[in-house]
Structures are given as C-alpha cells and as structure tokens.
Amino acid sequence: MRYWSVWLFCISLALRLFSIGASIFWYDEAFTAAVTRLDFASMMQAVHGDVHPPLWYFIDWSVSHLFGQSEFLLRVPAALFGSLGCVALYALMNRLVGQREAAFSSGLMSIMPGQLYYSQEARMYSLFTLLVLLAAYAIVTRRWRMMGICFALILFTQTLGIVYVGLMAAYSLFVSRGDSLRACLLGAVAYLPQLPTTILQITKIGSGYWIPEPGNFGAALMYVNFTTLFVRWPPWALLSAMIASGGFTIGSVFILRHDLRRLALPMLLAFGPALTLYLISVMWRPMILDRALLPSGAILSALWGMAGSRLSRRFAKPAMAVALPVLLAGLISYYIDPNEQRPLTYVPADLIRPNWQTGDVVYHLNVDSVISQSYYLREKPFYLMPDRDDFVRGGLTSETRGALGINNHLLAFDELVAHGYRRVWFIGGWAVMSSKAELDTLKFILQRYPVVAEWHLDKTRLYESILYLVRL
Amino acid sequence: MSIVMSAKMDFPYAAQFQELVSSGNLLILTINALVLGGFEALYLISKFKPALLVPTVWLGVGVFYALLVGMAILYFAGAATL
Numbered sequence: 001m002r003y004w005s006v007w008l009f010c011i012s013l014a015l016r017l018f019s020i021g022a023s024i025f026w027y028d029e030a031f032t033a034a035v036t037r038l039d040f041a042s043m044m045q046a047v048h049g050d051v052h053p054p055l056w057y058f059i060d061w062s063v064s065h066l067f068g069q070s071e072f073l074l075r076v077p078a079a080l081f082g083s084l085g086c087v088a089l090y091a092l093m094n095r096l097v098g099q100r101e102a103a104f105s106s107g108l109m110s111i112m113p114g115q116l117y118y119s120q121e122a123r124m125y126s127l128f129t130l131l132v133l134l135a136a137y138a139i140v141t142r143r144w145r146m147m148g149i150c151f152a153l154i155l156f157t158q159t160l161g162i163v164y165v166g167l168m169a170a171y172s173l174f175v176s177r178g179d180s181l182r183a184c185l186l187g188a189v190a191y192l193p194q195l196p197t198t199i200l201q202i203t204k205i206g207s208g209y210w211i212p213e214p215g216n217f218g219a220a221l222m223y224v225n226f227t228t229l230f231v232r233w234p235p236w237a238l239l240s241a242m243i244a245s246g247g248f249t250i251g252s253v254f255i256l257r258h259d260l261r262r263l264a265l266p267m268l269l270a271f272g273p274a275l276t277l278y279l280i281s282v283m284w285r286p287m288i289l290d291r292a293l294l295p296s297g298a299i300l301s302a303l304w305g306m307a308g309s310r311l312s313r314r315f316a317k318p319a320m321a322v323a324l325p326v327l328l329a330g331l332i333s334y335y336i337d338p339n340e341q342r343p344l345t346y347v348p349a350d351l352i353r354p355n356w357q358t359g360d361v362v363y364h365l366n367v368d369s370v371i372s373q374s375y376y377l378r379e380k381p382f383y384l385m386p387d388r389d390d391f392v393r394g395g396l397t398s399e400t401r402g403a404l405g406i407n408n409h410l411l412a413f414d415e416l417v418a419h420g421y422r423r424v425w426f427i428g429g430w431a432v433m434s435s436k437a438e439l440d441t442l443k444f445i446l447q448r449y450p451v452v453a454e455w456h457l458d459k460t461r462l463y464e465s466i467l468y469l470v471r472l
Numbered sequence: 473m474s475i476v477m478s479a480k481m482d483f484p485y486a487a488q489f490q491e492l493v494s495s496g497n498l499l500i501l502t503i504n505a506l507v508l509g510g511f512e513a514l515y516l517i518s519k520f521k522p523a524l525l526v527p528t529v530w531l532g533v534g535v536f537y538a539l540l541v542g543m544a545i546l547y548f549a550g551a552a553t554l
Contacts, residue, residue: 234547236540236543236544236546236547236548237540237543237544239503239539239543240536240539240540240543242503243503243506243507243536243539244536246503246504246507247507247510247511250507250508250511251511254511314526315526315529318526318529318530318532318533321533322533322536
C-alpha cells in the first residue's frame, strides 16, 4: 500500500497512453485543434464565442505551440490529468474511509472505460474531474485556500462546473460553520473576469445549443453512458450493462447506508450534480450533458469499489460473477478497435488527397463539416454554404467563426465556377442536425451537376455520410 | 434533439432522434423495473426467508446472463436492434 499512489499513477497512465493517438479527431477534438492552432489573441476571441471557458484551450494551445499538433500530442494532457485524477480519488477516499477501500475505489476508476475515454480525448473533461476531486480533497482536509483555487479553476474549465462548485461550496460552508466563506469568495472573485463571457455564452449560444430533452432516458444516461461503463459496448450487451450499472449503484448505496454521514460528500458529488441538472432541465432549459458528469462517474466508481470491498464472502462471489466479466468486457471492448473509439471513424482526406487535381475545391454544406475536416484538410481550398446568421450550429457563434477565418469562405455552390474551380468535393447525406436548407442544396447539386464519384463513408440510425466528387 | 431548436428551425430528420429517445425511455423504464424489482425481491426475501437469500442472488446472476445471451441471440437473428 505504501507505493500504491505511484503504482496507480503509472498503471493509469499506461492504460491511458495505450493507443491514445489511434483514433482520428471527431468534431469536438477537431475544434480544439482548430482553435489551438491560432495565435493567442485569435484563440481567445474564438473561445469567447464558444460554450466552454478557456483553461483547457490554453493548455492545448501551449502544447500546440511548443511541440506541434497531432492526435497523440493534443490528447496527452488529458491522459496525464486522468491519471492524476485516479491518485486524487485515492487521496480523497483514503482520508475518508481508509487505505484498503481507497485502493479498491481508485483502482476501479483507473480501468473504468468512461474515464479512459475522456482521458484519451483532446477535451477538458479529465481535467475537470481532477479539479473536482482535488476540491473535494481540500474540503475533507479543510484546506480552504486550496478549495477556493480549485473552485476558480473548475469554473475556468467547464461551464457546468458551477453545479459542482455550488454544491461543494454549500457543503463546505455547512461543515465548517462558515469558516470556508472567504475561500468560496476567493473562488468567486477569481472567476469574475470570466463571468461576462459566461453570461454572453449562455444568452447567445444556449438557446441554440444541442442537448437532449430531459426524460428517463436522458437522466439515466447521465450515469451509465460515458461516465462509467458504456464505451464501445456491442449493442446486444447494452441492456445487461445498464442493468449491471444500475444494480451496482443501488447495491452500493444499500451497503454503504450506515456510513452516510462519513460519505456525505462523495454521495453529494455522485448524485447531486445529476439531480440538479435534471431539475434545471425540467424547469428551464435542457442541461443534461452526460460528459459534464464525468466527476460524478469517478465518485460513483469509488462507491462501487468501497461497497465491493465490504461485501461478505457469500455475497462477494455472486457480485464478482457479474462485476468481473462486466468490467473486463468494458475494458477489453474499449481497446479492441482503437479507431472505432470516437464518433468519427472516417477520414475523407484519405480519399480526397490521392485523387486531388488542380482546379479542385472542398465545399461544406454546414460549419460542422468545416470543423470536422479542418485538421485533415487544412491545406486545401474550401468554401462553406452561407446560412442564416442566427443559426448557431454546434455552438459556433459568428465571433468564433470569424476568429477561425470561416466567415471569409462563405460562397453559394453555383458561384464556384466563377472562381475557376472545375471539380468539387463535399460530404452529403443526412444527420439529425441537417437543416432543410442544407438538404435542399444537396438535392440541387446532385440534380444539376454530374457526380464523378461517390464513397459511402458511414451510416447509423442518426446519420449517413457520403463523400461526393462532382464536376462543375 | 432539443425541442427548442426543432421549433425554431426546420430539421427534417429531427424526428428520428426523438424516436430513438422515446424508445430509450421505454428501455430505461424496463431496466428500472428489473433492477428495482430485483432489489425489492431480495429485501423481502431477507426479511421473511433469509435462508433463500444467497440462492436468490445466484438466480439473479443467472437471469442476468440469460438476458445477455438472449439479447445476443435476438440481435444476431435481426429481431432486436437496440
């Protein structure tokens, strides 16, 4: 146990670095790559119009400008933060319940597919989890200044972090009988410079931002989707995995019911944010973003680990008969095909580059396509179909598009000829986010211009992507 | 798909997502019923027939794997898509 933290960090890091660069950037990561390629002022302008605070972008911006950009390089900070998160969970639980249960909990977090997934993603969620766990550790060790600093950093990392900060601030004020007030204010004051931007983001982007409506499905997904087990499970095993996940959670709460006073903070962090977001969603606006509950997923693994380590032998055997295969299957299925880990599994650039001719151009029917392909087709000339100004798709405001230089590339399809282009590459098909204007333009292009070639890239129940090459 | 957004814009395929979410709601209700029902049954057994508790837990494990295998068969036979 003496060197558990070191072993835990090394094993977690090894699991997180394994195949980290294998899958291609999907939309969110491609956005990180696009933003962090800019100079500092433009990056801040782009982030100002985005839905997330700047801390993560600043970290990946530093990596980009120091070492360059690649799938591996932009994801490495997430792997480091994810591994440190496991150590932070160990420290927290060690303080609360002791070494053995802390070792179980942190070990479980290190292999949880949901945690692995976000520790291999060029986004802020593993950093967010680490900071929440550090803030919780600061509370249980009564290090109020550290808690205040963590609060500020959480708010600069994830906008929905305000839910965690609010709950932890209330808890710390309650247990310290007001002693932590100054530290809470310190966090609030440090966040003040970012507050106007947050308000702007909520008013400007919030109404058009894509988050599912609350419901049983959405509420349950908050826990069981990405936060814990469900990354890359085969569809036929999902039902069983969800039952296992629900069973572990209810069983854990039942086993730990006599220890609720000591475990009040972990219980609050495991269930409070989800419940709060659910209530906000019902009363105001959809807010259920499963990945923003990743810290709750980490705490949930802690509860599972703790409950598992307390089981008597006669119940431990049947529990292990379910838990071990489920956990192993989750872990193995995550690594089976690394390229299938992210939502975007195809690179049109691999088809476009070898067939590229002088006079070719890339045309995008929506700004999502521009962002998704921006990393892999950055040297190719491109244009974007003009859309309504108030159409804030994928959370990209005009300000962000301007900072990324996208606004200089707006052009109607039939004007491409006048610019001297002879062939056009574009991704068609449909998605739940496809607007009528976009689908009408696709129909118009396919009726009017001869298709030289087409490649069916991907098809699911929610979208179909086809790469077209048409002659003007 | 957010209702807010569907109302504002014209998204011909938005209903597809809503459909999936609705079927998901039903799925979650089924899972809730199974999990909560299972725990309720265990609780009642522990109260009135404690000797049957451990065999019932093993029976639950058996049901879990039967469901897993059953779903796999249905999926590969094309009867369930989930």
